[in-house]
Amino acid sequence: MIQLGQYAPPTHTIAHVSDTHYLGGRRALYGSVDTDRSLARALEQLERSGTNPSAIVITGDLADLGEPDAYERLKGELEPVAARMRSRIVWVMGNHDERAPFSSILLGEEPSGAPQDRIYDIDGLRIIALDSSVPGYHHGELTEAQLSWLEVVLAVPAAHGTLLALHHPPIPTPVELMAIIELQDQPKFADVIRGTDVRGILAGHLHYSTFGSFAGIPVSVAAATCYTIDASAEPDTLLGVDGGQSVNLVNIHPDSVVHSIVPIGSFPQVASFSGVVLERLASMTPHERREAFSSKSSTFSVAEAEASAAGE
Numbered sequence: 001m002i003q004l005g006q007y008a009p010p011t012h013t014i015a016h017v018s019d020t021h022y023l024g025g026r027r028a029l030y031g032s033v034d035t036d037r038s039l040a041r042a043l044e045q046l047e048r049s050g051t052n053p054s055a056i057v058i059t060g061d062l063a064d065l066g067e068p069d070a071y072e073r074l075k076g077e078l079e080p081v082a083a084r085m086r087s088r089i090v091w092v093m094g095n096h097d098e099r100a101p102f103s104s105i106l107l108g109e110e111p112s113g114a115p116q117d118r119i120y121d122i123d124g125l126r127i128i129a130l131d132s133s134v135p136g137y138h139h140g141e142l143t144e145a146q147l148s149w150l151e152v153v154l155a156v157p158a159a160h161g162t163l164l165a166l167h168h169p170p171i172p173t174p175v176e177l178m179a180i181i182e183l184q185d186q187p188k189f190a191d192v193i194r195g196t197d198v199r200g201i202l203a204g205h206l207h208y209s210t211f212g213s214f215a216g217i218p219v220s221v222a223a224a225t226c227y228t229i230d231a232s233a234e235p236d237t238l239l240g241v242d243g244g245q246s247v248n249l250v251n252i253h254p255d256s257v258v259h260s261i262v263p264i265g266s267f268p269q270v271a272s273f274s275g276v277v278l279e280r281l282a283s284m285t286p287h288e289r290r291e292a293f294s295s296k297s298s299t300f301s302v303a304e305a306e307a308s309a310a311g312e
Contacts, residue, residue, distance in 0.1 A: 002282045004289065010251035011160055012125045015046055015053040015087065016259075017247045018060065018167075018204030019224030021096065022074050024067035033242050035064075035226045036077065042225055042247050042264045043081045051249065052085045054122045059204035059222060060094025060133075060167030062102070071105040090120050093131040094167040094204065095138040095181065115146055124159030125252060126197075130166040132183055140168030140183040140205075147192050157197040160252060164193070169203035169221045171212035174231055177238045178206055190215035200257045202250070209246060209261050220259040222248045 003009060020039050021029055029035050046053070056078065063070035082089050091106045093099065093116045100111035107116070115131040128150070132140035142150075154162065168183035170190070183189070194215040201219040207229040210221045223246045233239035244263075251258040281289050292300040 002278050004278070004281055007253060010253050010258075012055075012122060012252040013051055013053045014122075014127075014163070014202075014250040014252070015051070015056045015247060016202050016220065016222045016250050017042065017056060017058045017225060018222040019094070019207060019226055020058070020062050020074060021064040021224065021226040022062065022067075022070035023064050024069035026073065029064060029226055030240075033227050036073070038225045038245050038264060039074075039077060042245075042262075043078070045262065045264065046247070047081055047085060053087050053249070054125070055088045055090055055120065055127060056082055057090040057092065057127060057129075057163075057165050057202055057250075059092045059165050059202055061096040061204060061224075062091070062094065062106070063098075064096050066096065066098030066101060068101045068105060071101050075106055088120060088122060090118075090127050090129055090165060091116075092129045092165050092167060092204075093133045095133050095140065097133060099131075099133070099135070115143065117146060117149065119153065121158075126158035126160075126162040128153065128162060128164050130164060132166045132168040137181075139181040140166075141185065142166075142183070142189055144188075147188060151192045154193065154196040154198065161197045161199040163200050163202060163250075163257075164198055165202045167203060167205050169205060169210075169212075169219055170201065170214040171210070171219050171221070173206055173210070175206070175208075175229060175233075175238060176236055178229075181205075186214070193217060199252075200250070200259075202248075207240070208244070209248070211259065218257060218259075220248060220250070222246070223261075225264065 099113050103109050104111040118129045120127040134141050170183050170186045203221045207224040208231050209223040212219045225245050227240050228244040230239040246261050246263045249260045
């Protein structure tokens with residue numbers, strides 16, 4: 001990776017995906033949303049980018065009705081791409097998921113109705129998958145046993161810190177109907193993670209991208225790959241739309257965690273800078289680089305943009 005600024009490349013890059021909502025038999029969600037195609041396009045973009053994330057964290061609602069065929073198809077779609085990118089997959093339970101097929105098909109274990117909490121060590125970065133689902137309900141909870149377990153785990157810091165991944169985000173939402181099915185008893189959760197090495201919380205559930213903080217820890221919610229909720233809809237209205245789907249890239253630096261939204265789809269190109277441009281800039285001193293690319297009187301950026309647009 002070419003370094004042109006003052007920050008070194010991230011120690012880890014994580015792809016954060018959420019809410020695929022696959023149905024059995026490749027049925028379209030709500031009769032019109034092609035959930036398989038949307039995820040496939042997202043994975044194509046990730047692979048084409050050459051980012052090769054250390055892990056792909058998929059924060060719940062993997063299958064819309066918990067059907068075994070939906071999990072099999074999702075696993076078959078994601079695992080080959082992850083293998084080519086050398087990425088580990090972190091599966092997280094959501095309120096639409098069912099624990100028995102989730103544990104047996106995705107984790108390769110005996111079917112279980114217990115909370116599906118797991119710890120992943122990604123080259124010194126600890127990712128903890130928390131199962132916030134409640135069997136038979138759509139709201140979220142973390143039991144006393146889960147919180148006690150988490151407290152013990154977090155008592156020992158990880159080399160690069162910890163990311164928590166759960167489906168229900170512990171932040172407010174402007175979509176009031178979603179507040180009914182939010183994570184319950186959040187103060188208890190806050191007491192467990194406050195002051196630990198947790199550097200970020202990854203979540204889904206809301207079907208739109210949003211950010212906040214909880215117990216002094218940044219929270220990032222990835223929009224769904226299936227359909228999104230229009231947060232600008234009229235008050236007291238929940239409006240799902242087939243548009244705005246995206247995934248997030250999470251870059252871990254020694255002193256910061258950066259979340260970037262990557263829209264899914266192809267869009268008209270209006271400008272570009274080639275690798276040749278980056279290499280030329282990288283060969284300069286920091287002062288020369290600023291004069292070439294930052295100064296408004298410089299002709300470098302204009303000339304290179306014109307050359308790139310002309311295909312030279």
